[in-house]
Each structure stands twice: as structure tokens, then as C-alpha cells.
Amino acid sequence: MNTLKQGDAVPNFTAKDEQGNTISLSDYKGKKLVVFFYPKASTPGCTVEACNLRDNYKELQAQGYELLGVSADSAKRQSNFKNKYEFPFPLLADEDKTVINAFGVWGPKKFMGREYDGIHRMTFLIDKNGVVDRVIEKVKTKDHAAQILEK
Template identity: 60%
Template structure:
């Protein structure tokens, strides 16, 4: 898992429109990279909508946003368009980016243990260094959670 202070390795993925998104595209910018388990589920929708609804405030703080899950491009497209997200959603079907960040691991749901995407958010500074990691994401108020930390 990447830790605060680590340099983010270069990565690239395909977004909801089939466009290649590269980490280097964000060089010199602050970036929010958030990992979510599954498109169009209640928690993931709430989290994405929190970021969408506070997009202007996050941009005023200098942030760009990328969402990542292992859903295929087609599911990302439906999710992206349904909620009019103003940021790209990467379809990391082979989990390369997810595993690089350490956002894959053991989870529990209704007493069952399984492997899946961990709902983590990474704040990256202009130099490409991890400045903050959220491992306990408040889905409905995630943007506020980020903005409070940056006041």
C-alpha cells in the first residue's frame, strides 16, 4: 500500500469514454484519486455525488479528481452519465492501479469475508507525493471530509 510521503508511480487507465488517462496528465496539479467497489451501488453513488456536488469547492482548493473501480468501461459510462460526474472514472478491470495503491484486500459483509476493492481515497500533491489517505470514507459526506482537512 502506498503511504503518506510516497511518490505515486506512473499509471494509466481507460476512462468511461475509452480515453486513456495518464497520471502524468496531472503533473503539477493536486489530485484526488478515489477507489470505489462497484458502480451504481448506493454507497458508491453517494460518494461520487458528494464529490460531484462539491466539485467547485474542491477545484478552488486546486484538486482534480479521478474515480477508479474494476468495473468495465461500459458500466463506468452508465454510472458516469447517470450522475453527470464532471471527472473521469477509470475502468481498472485488471486491478493494476488498484493493487499498486493497495486498495485491494480482505473485506467483510454480512459476516462473510471476501477480497475486493477497499474504499480508499488518496490526496496527491503537485509533486506527485501522497499527502493524505482516507481509509474510513464517509460516503455521503466525503467531499466535506476532504475539505475540512484542508481548512
């Protein structure tokens, strides 16, 4: 896995969100951006994580952050996830893994003794110039907004 690190420039990406809108990194030029990757929409851990970010969204925005969630789910699955939990931020349906591979979060995982390839739950804080400011590798799903806001 060749994951982006602090100080790396984020390659420009373009992907569709849950409603079919095209979203690019360049849309966030001049803004601070949180890109959080999660394995699968509507699963327990991913739901807890995204709901924690939703519940702290105003605080994150007050600190100047925009949010973007990414998984390899279909637009329909992302749309159902967003609508069910009323997320105020876009969810990218990165089925071809363009964004996932650009950030380097796809790789070998272990779960219950089984090895497989999948998305690693990681979050990237990107500065106004499109450079990785911080990487959160050990995401606490219940307390993720606090992790983002800590200096």
C-alpha cells in the first residue's frame, strides 16, 4: 500500500457523488478538506463514524473544514446511506477505486483470521493548497470528529 503521507500533494481526482454529481479535488481549492475513507456504507462501524461527523459538522465547518466521504459502494447505496442518516456532506461512489488508489488506502486486511483486499479506514486532512496536513490511521469511529479537531 502506497498511502499518502503528511506533506504529500494530493493528486487531483474526479469522481461521482451519491447523486451523480462530479466532484474534483480542485472544487476545494483554497479550502481545508477532510477526506474520510470507510469500508462499506450502512455497516455498523461506518455508520457510527459518519454519524459522529454529522453530529459535529457545524464545529468542523467552524474550524474551516469541508468533508468528503469515500467508499467503493454504488451511488445508490451511498444515496440510501446519506438519506437514511441525513449526512450534510457528499459521499463519493468510487466504484472504480480512482480516489481510493490515489490516496493509497486499498490493500491487504485481516478480519476474523481471513485475509482479503479492502479499504483501510483512514482520514486525510488536506490544507488549502491541496497538501496532506495530517493522516489519521487509527480512526476512532465513535470519536472521529474530536480526532480531526485536535491539534
